[in-house]
Amino acid sequence: xxxxxxxxxxxxxxxxxxxxxxxxxxxxxxxxxxxxxxxxxxxxxxxxxxxxxxxxxxxxxxxxxxxxxxxxxxxxxxxxxxxxxxxxxxxxxxxxxxxxxxxxxxxxxxxxxxxxxxxxxxxxxxxxxxxxxxxxxxxxxxxxxxxxxxxxxxxxxxxxxxxxxxxxxxxxxxxxxxxxxxxxxxxxxxxxxxxxxxxxxxxxxxxxxxxxxxxxxxxxxxxxxxxxxxxxxxxxxxxxxxxxxxxxxxxxxxxxxxxxxxxxxxxxxxxxxxxxxxxxxxxxxxxxxxxxxxxxxxxxxxxxxxxxxxxxxxxxxxxxxxxxxxxxxxxxxxxxxxxxxxxxxxxxxxxxxxxxxxxxxxxxxxxxxxxxxxxxxxxxxxxxxxxxxxxxxxxxxxxxxxxxxxxxxxxxxxxxxxxxxxxxxxxxxxxxxxxxxxxxxxxxxxxxxxxxxxxxxxxxxxxxxxxxxxxxxxxxxxxxxxxxxxxxxxxxx
Numbered sequence: 001x002x003x004x005x006x007x008x009x010x011x012x013x014x015x016x017x018x019x020x021x022x023x024x025x026x027x028x029x030x031x032x033x034x035x036x037x038x039x040x041x042x043x044x045x046x047x048x049x050x051x052x053x054x055x056x057x058x059x060x061x062x063x064x065x066x067x068x069x070x071x072x073x074x075x076x077x078x079x080x081x082x083x084x085x086x087x088x089x090x091x092x093x094x095x096x097x098x099x100x101x102x103x104x105x106x107x108x109x110x111x112x113x114x115x116x117x118x119x120x121x122x123x124x125x126x127x128x129x130x131x132x133x134x135x136x137x138x139x140x141x142x143x144x145x146x147x148x149x150x151x152x153x154x155x156x157x158x159x160x161x162x163x164x165x166x167x168x169x170x171x172x173x174x175x176x177x178x179x180x181x182x183x184x185x186x187x188x189x190x191x192x193x194x195x196x197x198x199x200x201x202x203x204x205x206x207x208x209x210x211x212x213x214x215x216x217x218x219x220x221x222x223x224x225x226x227x228x229x230x231x232x233x234x235x236x237x238x239x240x241x242x243x244x245x246x247x248x249x250x251x252x253x254x255x256x257x258x259x260x261x262x263x264x265x266x267x268x269x270x271x272x273x274x275x276x277x278x279x280x281x282x283x284x285x286x287x288x289x290x291x292x293x294x295x296x297x298x299x300x301x302x303x304x305x306x307x308x309x310x311x312x313x314x315x316x317x318x319x320x321x322x323x324x325x326x327x328x329x330x331x332x333x334x335x336x337x338x339x340x341x342x343x344x345x346x347x348x349x350x351x352x353x354x355x356x357x358x359x360x361x362x363x364x365x366x367x368x369x370x371x372x373x374x375x376x377x378x379x380x381x382x383x384x385x386x387x388x389x390x391x392x393x394x395x396x397x398x399x400x401x402x403x404x405x406x407x408x409x410x411x412x413x414x415x416x417x418x419x420x421x422x423x424x425x426x427x428x429x430x431x432x433x434x435x436x437x438x439x440x441x442x443x444x445x446x447x448x449x450x451x452x453x454x455x456x457x458x459x460x461x462x463x464x465x466x467x468x469x470x471x472x473x474x475x476x477x478x479x480x481x482x483x484x485x486x487x488x489x490x491x492x493x
Contacts, residue, residue: 014115018106021119025102025126028378029095029135032385036136037088039389040396045138046418049090052076053422056085061421062428066232066241070224071181072140090138098135101146102126108153109340111161112304113347120343120370125336127374129381130267134329136385140182141329147178148188148333152311155192160303165209172213176220183238184330187318189217191310199303251324257317259326267328267335269380272373276338279345284309308344312337392419394477394484395455399423401475402487406448413442413490414451415458435461442470442490449474450488 009015041049047068054060055077079085105125110118125131134141151174158168175192178185196204204210225235234240265273287305316334323330346366353362395417402412402424414420416428429445432438450471452462465471471488478484 014119018115018119018122021123021126022099022102022106025122026095026099028126028132028381029098032132032136032381033091033095036385036389037091039136040392041087041419041422042137042139042391043418046422048073048138049076049087050418050422052080052085056080059425061425062416062418064231066228066234066237067183069140069180069182069238070227071177072143087138091136094135094138094143097143097146098131101143101149104146104149104153105336105339108149108156109343111153111156112308112340113344116350117340117343117347120346121336121340123370123374124272124339124342127377127381128335128339129377129384130328130332130335132378132381133384134332136389139329141332144178144182144185145333145336147174147181147185148315149336151175151178151188156307159196160307161300163209165212168209168213169216172216173220176217179221180224184319184322185333187315187322187333190318191314194314195307195310198306253321256320256324256326260316260320260331263326263328269373269376271369271376272342275346275369275373276342278349279342282345282348283341308337308341312341392455394479395419395453396423398451398453398475398477398485398487402426402449402451410448411445412449412451413445413447414449414453415456417453417456419455420451420453431459431462433459435459435464438465446492447490450490451485452488453485454482455484 047062047065050061051064051068051070051073052075054064055074057080076085076090079089102122102125106118106122108118109121131142131145151171154167154171154174158164158166158171171192175185175188178188196210200207200210224238228237229235231237268276284305287302287309312334315337316331319331319334346369350362350366353359396419399420400423403426406424406426408425411427411429412420412424413429413431416430421428429441429447432441450465452458452465465488466473470491472491473486474489475487476483476485
């Protein structure tokens with residue numbers, strides 16, 4: 001029976017095209033995994049892995065940052081405990097979760113609209129250079145959107161399309177798991193609340209399943225409060241630290257919005273941006289002219305468009321408010337509804353054009369446009385990944401040399417960085433702000449090496465340090481003619 005279902009499924013050309021697109025997205029990510037498998041860690045990556053080391057071993061190399069979400073470090077700590085704590089394993093997991101996101105973008109767009117919209121949406125995310133780039137990093141920015149779209153998929157099945165409690169509750173679970181993984185995912189629940197207030201009105205407070213939805217989300221997220229109490233003695237320390245670290249209260253919110261919008265052409269490039277703008281007009285025309293229906297009794301199609309609109313706009317506005325400052329990776333979840341809208345616009349335009357002209361011409365034009373967009377995005381990904389894969393290479397090399405040429409109890413005198421801590425596994429004594437405090441600090445802490453690096457902030461007397469006779473240079477790391485890092489052995493005799 002199952003074989004017959006598979007045969008029937010394969011007969012549908014849309015399913016085969018989807019598999020080809022999904023396969024393309026996975027192959028691209030595996031290709032760049034091979035290229036970047038040994039690339040040095042960035043600052044954030046090293047902090048997550050240092051937290052994982054602490055949870056796994058109890059070795060605290062640096063103070064934990066409460067603004068860092070806990071789920072990923074806890075998961076990596078588990079892998080360390082079962083002897084799978086290798087960078088290549090973490091990178092493979094990034095690729096797997098990122099690829100699951102591609103699958104559920106298709107399923108979500110298909111549930112909301114149709115298979116063709118799902119296929120094109122998946123293609124856009126498969127080749128999107130930011131998604132590919134951050135999949136090659138041990139960060140949250142390509143895997144958090146997977147939990148967004150997982151939750152939205154089950155929300156679509158369990159509420160928008162029909163009242164089906166199991167899927168509806170799974171939406172709460174995956175959404176809250178996403179918040180546990182990355183704090184900004186809380187925006188998803190704000191979107192749900194606004195949407196439900198519009199569509200359900202006062203019924204929202206009358207039906208039991210909405211309360212169960214909230215309870216499931218709270219229970220799933222409860223470990224965050226417990227862990228914050230254990231680690232920081234404050235159940236909401238992650239909120240307090242996140243507000244201060246993200247410049248939430250001091251940031252110029254309108255200016256941040258304009259900054260992200262200004263960079264949108266760089267993210268999408270001209271062709272995809274033009275198609276997106278055109279699609280917004282096509283897709284939301286009905287929603288705009290039927291605003292009275294939205295307020296009164298929206299039909300099924302209007303509900304879908306309303307949800308898609310809220311997903312795009314509110315995710316963008318809320319995330320920018322939460323993070324407080326500009327970085328392209330922060331708005332990654334917003335690109336999913338953007339791509340679905342663009343795909344739906346292409347589908348609607350195709351449906352109209354094949355009525356008035358030869359459909360072969362229409363399909364040929366669409367295929368050419370999609371190939372041009374795909375080529376441009378993949379090229380951007382290739383340039384970005386290859387251009388940055390050796391970032392901090394000298395810092396990694398120096399830190400590994402220090403680990404091999406020192407004992408676990410030895411210390412380093414340097415400007416602290418999590419990458420140095422992660423690779424060297426040696427405690428750091430930070431260079432003092434004033435030069436006159438240097439000798440007394442050395443006598444007290446007895447560091448084995450002094451490390452001067454162009455990768456970290458250094459005190460203003462850094463150029464004076466080489467005049468001290470107790471510092472003997474033992475390793476120099478360069479890029480071309482530029483000296484980027486020097487290791488000095490400290491001679492106490």
